[in-house]
Each structure stands twice: as C-alpha cells, then as structure tokens.
Amino acid sequence: MRPISRPLLKWFDKFGRHYLPWQTEQDTPNNTYHVWLSEIMLQQTQVTTVIDYFNNFIQHFPTLVSLARASEDSVLAQWAGLGYYSKARNIHTTDNIIMNQYQGNFTTKFKQIIDLHGVGESTAGAILSISFNQNYAILDGNVKRVLSRYHQVKGHYGQSKTLKEL
Structure with a gap:
C-alpha cells in the first residue's frame, strides 16, 4: 500500500460517508447496479443532490431487469431535473447491453465496462473496485x-x- 493510502483510508473510516443509499453489501444482487447508477449520477453532481434522485430512481427501477423493461421515456421521466439527459439514455442503453450480452450480470472485465455507453476509465475503476474488490484507479x-x-x-x-x- 502506498504511503498516502493508509492515512486516507483512516480518514475515510472516521469521517467518510458510510450510509449512502447505494452503499450495499458486496454480495447482494443489486450491489453493482447501485454502484454503477450512483457513479453515473454523481458525475458533475453533488452527493446531497444525488441521494433523492437515486432513491426515486431505485424505487421505480429496483433491478437491472426492471430498468431493461422500462421505456426510455419512463427512464427520462425519473431522471428529470438531474440534467445531462444523455446519461439517462446511456444508462438505459447500457442496461439493455448488460441484459443481452452478459445475461443480466455486470461484466467484471475493465475493457468491456469502458466499452459500455457513458462509462469511462474512472467509472469502470469505481465499479470494479467497489463491487468486485479489484484494484483499479x-x-x-x-x-x-x-x-x-x-x-x-x-x-x-x-x-x-x-x-x-x-
């Protein structure tokens, strides 16, 4: 572990946010879905703003399957007010890719994740680090x-x- 890691992790243990709605146990079926969705929502948006949008979105689309079955219009309606509507379209497109190409399971391969719509290297790293305990930046x-x-x-x-x- 690098010298900066220990003090940062110690600080996070003491002061970090530990009870955000998308922080679920690693082995739960919705863990990766929640991490992915929150990472997209948090791009250029503050945590305090995202919490209510995340909770509302999950209430309407609790699983990858329910999101895949939804129309793009209903996804956009739940995204309304959060801005950057291309992100909502990308989420809907990506969810359908996950359902069709990966049998409803989020891939654990970095290259395949960054090939998904709206997912860059940092978001892919977050998904793999948080959901699958892989070492990515x-x-x-x-x-x-x-x-x-x-x-x-x-x-x-x-x-x-x-x-x-x-």
Missing part, C-alpha cells in the same frame, strides 16, 4: 484535487498534461 474530481495537492502537481488537474501526470 478511480480518478474523479475529488481524487484529482487530493493527488494534485499531495504531490504538488503544477497546473490545473483538468488539463491534459496534468491528468497524465496524475
């Missing part, structure tokens, strides 16, 4: 800020050169 906005400060990286973390360094 998660480079979301918060991680970029922490690493930039810790390593005193020059330049904004949104710049291509800085991202490569991170």
